[in-house]
Structures are given as structure tokens and as C-alpha cells.
Amino acid sequence: MARTLIRRVAFGVIAVLGVAVLAFLLEFVVPGDPARAIAPRAQSAAVLANIRAQLHLNRPLVVQFVDYFAGLFRGDLGTSYVQRQSVASLIGPRLATTGALALAGVVAEVLIGGGLGIVATLYPRVRAAVTAVNLTLLALPQFVVGLVLLLVFGFRLHLAPVTGGAGPAEIVLPALTLGLVGAPWYAQIVADQMADSLSSAYVRTAVAKGLPDRYILWRHVLRNVLSPAITMVGMDLGAYLSGVVTVEVVFGWPGIGLLAVESLQNLDRPVVMGTVIVGAVAVVLFNLLADVLRMYVDPRTREDPA
């Protein structure tokens, strides 16, 4: 178990570094001059050159690369070109806002998707209806779901705020959007796992033991559904933390995704790099956490591979 974990952490570090290198190189392929973005109104060539010198943009790529990664290893994400403020201090509060949304979104999709999956399995009569709902949700893009919710609950029914921001009232619709779009995946995995489990020999044993249906469902069936669901939750938390761009833009949720979009438009390279790296760390971290949790839930995953 320990060996597996150590290996996973090592792979994680390598993955994050790889993403960082790739993102760094990509930013220099994207056309555009950060100096122009900072001073847009056709400044003189001298002013632009001055800005470039201040940002060390006139140095060779290799030097900039070494500089950046040397800083990264010291835990320094650099300074924003535009806001003149450390990237870490920009990302910190955004990470908290996005984290809240990611958590609420995952809770929503687990409840909606898990509910759909359980209902579809236990009540064959509504199975077709659930499948239809699943397919519809799968086919709808995130921004469509978000806009429909915003129109209906915000503008029409005035049940939810439409002005953007990061309060407890504002979180409901974006979280619901994530929940609805993510739900079909959970519904499918829960229904599949439950069907497997219900037709398994160990459930037959439980029936032979005269255990009540509900007891069998909770202790024997759903325990076995938990493991794949946890893996998906880990993947989703990581992915959402690395930026739910569409949802944050639609609802004006001031999180990492919104920050990334703004920074990309401003060619604010250090901030873009920061969001990419934080996102990569989040993905690796939550997948790892999911694996650890899975070891707790499913004893078969505890053994080290030979």
C-alpha cells in the first residue's frame, strides 16, 4: 500500500512538471505581445521596449524558462504583468471561491446522478424515463444548461440572483448546472454497478441469509458501488478546481476559471501559468485522495501489485 502511494505521488509530481513545461512553451507559441496588452493605446516603440525590458521579455527563452522554474521550485509563482501583484495572492482567494463551487457541484451531481441511478435500478417502470433524462442532459452543453437555469430561475421567477458574485445565494445555480451536466455519468455508473451487484452471488448469499431488502441494499450493494463513484468524484473535484470556465463565465462566478480567461485575454503569462499549475496540482491531488479513500472502501485495492 505504501509503495503504491509513493509511486503515485512521484508520478503526480512528474505530471505537474510536465504540464507546467508544456504550458510555458505553449504561451510563447501563442501570438501576441504582452507589452501591447499592458499599454494598448499605440505607445511609442521605446515605451513598449521599456515594458518588455521590465518584464524580462527581451531575454532569451532559455533564460526566462530557467528563471521561471527556479522560482517555481522556491514556491514563487511570479508576479502578474497587469495587476502588479504576486500571482499567488491573486489565485489564493479565487481558489477558495472555485473550491466552494466545485464542492457544491460534485455534491449536486452525486445526489442527482446517484438518485437517478438508484431509482432506475430499483423501479424498472421508470427506467426508460431516466434513460431519456440522462441522454438529454448528456446532449446539452454546460452553457446551455446554465443559461436556461439563469433565464428561468433568475430572470423569470426571480428566485436566484443574476448579478454574479460569490455568495451562498449565487452558488445555487452554477452548482446545479455542474450537477445536472455531470449527473448522467454518475447515474450510469451507479446503475451498472448496482445491476452487477444485485445479480451477484454474494447478494444471493445475503438473500439466503434472510437479510431485509433495505439492509442488503445499503450494506451489500451500495458498498460495492461506492468504489467507482469515489474515483469519479476525485476526478471531477480535480477537474472543477482547475477551472470550471464556462460555468464561471455564464454566472459571473469569480473563480479560477474566470481569472484564467481574463489573464489569457491580457496575455498575463505568469497568471495563466499559475492557474494551469494550480489546476494540475488539484487534479493530481484529488485523484490521489480518491485512490486513498478507495483503499479504505474496497480492501482489494490495498494490496501492492507484485
Add this chain to the structure above:
Amino acid sequence: MSVALEVAAHEVAALQVEDLRVRYGRLPAVDGVSLRVEPGQVTALIGETSSGKSSLALAAARLLPRAAAVTGTVLIAGRDLTALPAREFRRQRAGMVGYIAQDAMAALNPVLPVGRQIAELFGVHRGMSRAAADEQAVRELARVRIDRPGAVARAYPHQLSGGMRQRVMIAMAMALSPPLLIADEPTTALDVSTQAEILSLVRDLQAGTGSGILWITHDMGVVAELADWVAVMYAGRIVEQGPAAGVFGHPVHPYTEGLLRTRRDLRAGRPGTPLYQIEGSPPTPSADRRGCAFAPRCPRRTVTCTERRPELVTVKASHESGWLAACHHPAQQGAGS
């Protein structure tokens, strides 16, 4: 009829099956089977794969999926469990019949410690506290001769050996001391020495509890070791049944004869001599079969066999009570084979 046999006949059977039929859709799996298991005895049900023996076992334990259509009577310790309301049946079934599956690995929940899986019986049916039920589970594991039962109780199925897992299954099936145990090829997946240990364990446990056991197998060695009574199944029907010693010594039905010859050759086989095997393969279940299902493979087949289905009747030459065979040309008693 001797006095002893009369007494036995009045005793309530651990399992009494009358004219049991199981169909999956239009496919018959069990085609009118009647069978008894006496308390304190082992009835071995023998047959090849797809002979319907597992369907019979599951039907007797009422564990078939809803898609299976079951008719006929099943009395366990004289009681018809189908007459009970669903809830009452659920409460009583584990105390009436224990079921031991073939593949203990699959039959145990992979994510629960085995001790817990035994303990929940005491929690649900005896209202024991969790701690008390767990302690009782450890005692049950000790009863099936598991070393260090405390440690094993905390282990998960995949951490145990095949023999240990099967012991856990046996402990689970016998936990509430049911009058009937149904074991569906429980030793098939085990090596010979583990198999022998399990067989002697079951015999010893049975001596203590007096349960009747229906033991399903295709292994004639197990039958010789364990059975008091033998029933041979072929294509969903019983073709011969009788006391184990009698059937083993002088099988009446050509199919039983074939099974026994296969085994004898396997044991005494000298290298280079061909093994006896029953020609052909077992038939697929069929609703509209004329004649004897075994006829196409039978060395004693005549025209009658392909036209008229033989009834299961008392073997005339036999002095043993209840020895039945379904054959137009039964072997003569005493002739040997």
C-alpha cells in the same frame, strides 16, 4: 419392511420435494423431480453440467431469480415455506435452510470482513448487539475448525485460501442451525486434500446437529465418501435413486453404470489403457422429448427407448426400500457391471 425403516418413514424429512418443475422461459431445467433428504443423512444429487441439479438446489432453497417459473411442492422439515407471507419467510429462511454455493469467493461480499458477514445473521435474526454478534461469529469460525478465528474474522474474502472461504460459507450456512443444508458442488474448486478436510468437517458437524444435507456434485468420489442416499439426474429428471451402497454396488440405470465406470477407470487406470467414457454429450433441455433422454448415448438402447419415456419405478429385484430407476432395460440385480 423392517421396523427401523418404518420408523424412518414416519420421521419428518429434512427436505421433501414433490414433482418439482423449473422452467426458464420455455426451457425446462427441472422436469418433475421428487426427492427426500432424511435428517442426519446426506443425499447426493449427481449429474453432468446442465442436468438441472443446480436449478433443483436453488429452487429448494428458494433462491431462483424471478424469471424462473417453479411449480411443485418443497417441504423443509415438513413445512411449506411458500405458504408464508414474504416477510415471515425472510425471517425464517436462514433458520430453515442453509445454502453453500460452489464458488465461495463470489458468494462472499468482497468489501466486508468475513466475520461481519457471519455476524450480521445474529444481528438481524437474533437481535444481538454488534459486539456480541461479532464474538458469536468468531465462535462459529472456531466451530468449522479455523485456526486463529479472531484474525480470520477480520480478514476479507480475497485474503483467505479457497478452503478457508468454503469453511466460512459452511459456518454461515449452519450459523442458525437449520434442519436442512443445500450444498451446490462446494468442493469442486478445491484441491484433493482440502476437499477431504471439508468432507470430514461436514460429517462431524452433521453428527452434532442432525441436519439433513442435499449435496450436489458430479464427483463420484465425494459421493462414495459422504452419501447415504444417491439420486442421479439426467436432462432435468431423476433416472435412478437409492441407498448409496446399493447404487454404487449394483447400478441399475445404464447412465449410473457409465458414471461409475468412468470413475473406476480413473482410479485404477494403468497408463496407456483408454478411459471409459459415455459416448456423446448430455442433451440440451427440451420441452417435447419422446422416449428416454439418455437413449442416444445408451448401449442398451432399443426401439422402445426412443418411443416411450420410461417411468421412475421401484427396482423389482431390489430388496431395498425406495430404490427407483427409470429404464426400460434395467440391469439385473446381482449381475454386477
